[in-house]
Amino acid sequence: MFWLHATLAWLGFAALAVACGALRVRLLEPLMGEPAAHVIGTLIVCVLLLYGIFRFVRWTGLSATNRRDRCRLLALGLFWTLATVAFEFGFGHYVMGHPWARLLADYNLLGGRIWVLVLVTLYAGPRLVARVIDRWRK
Numbered sequence: 001m002f003w004l005h006a007t008l009a010w011l012g013f014a015a016l017a018v019a020c021g022a023l024r025v026r027l028l029e030p031l032m033g034e035p036a037a038h039v040i041g042t043l044i045v046c047v048l049l050l051y052g053i054f055r056f057v058r059w060t061g062l063s064a065t066n067r068r069d070r071c072r073l074l075a076l077g078l079f080w081t082l083a084t085v086a087f088e089f090g091f092g093h094y095v096m097g098h099p100w101a102r103l104l105a106d107y108n109l110l111g112g113r114i115w116v117l118v119l120v121t122l123y124a125g126p127r128l129v130a131r132v133i134d135r136w137r138k
Contacts, residue, residue: 002060002072003079005056005060006056006076006079006080007083009052009056009080010079010080010083010084012052013049013052013080013084013122014083014084014087016045016048016049016052017045017049017084017118020041020044020045020048021041021045023041024037024038024040024041025037028040028041035112038112038113038114038115039112039114042114042115042117042118043114043117045118046117046118046121049118049121049122049125050121050125050129053121053122053125053126053129054129054132054133056126057073057126057129057130057133058129058133062076062126062130063130063133063134064127064130064131064133064134065134069130070127070130073126073127073130074126074127076126077122077123077124077125077126077127078123080122080123080125080126081119081122081123084118084119084122085119088103089103
């Protein structure tokens with residue numbers, strides 16, 4: 001049941017990211033241009049994802065102090081990250097028709113593209129959030 005809930009949470013995260021991307025294009029890009037809108041939009045998505053991750057980890061009761069839970073938190077972050085990459089490249093290339101070069105361009109940190117922070121948030125978020133929750137429980 002845990003992985004079903006993790007998948008449903010990820011679907012919510014994916015919908016959130018797509019909605020934020022659409023709002024970024026419609027609202028932020030006309031005001032400040034694409035590069036700045038990309039950075040601000042990515043940071044907003046990361047904050048919203050951390051909130052969703054916090055709610056999920058708190059709901060599951062996973063703890064960073066329990067060895068079994070730590071493994072599950074690591075697997076959860078890896079699952080969410082791989083699902084996101086698969087969706088991004090699969091949907092972006094095969095549904096939207098974007099060339100691979102365009103999809104890979106979002107990973108160019110030297111070019112000001114910080115999308116990789118979303119993947120870092122999804123991967124490390126569950127463990128970091130569990131640590132924060134554990135400290136609050138003390």
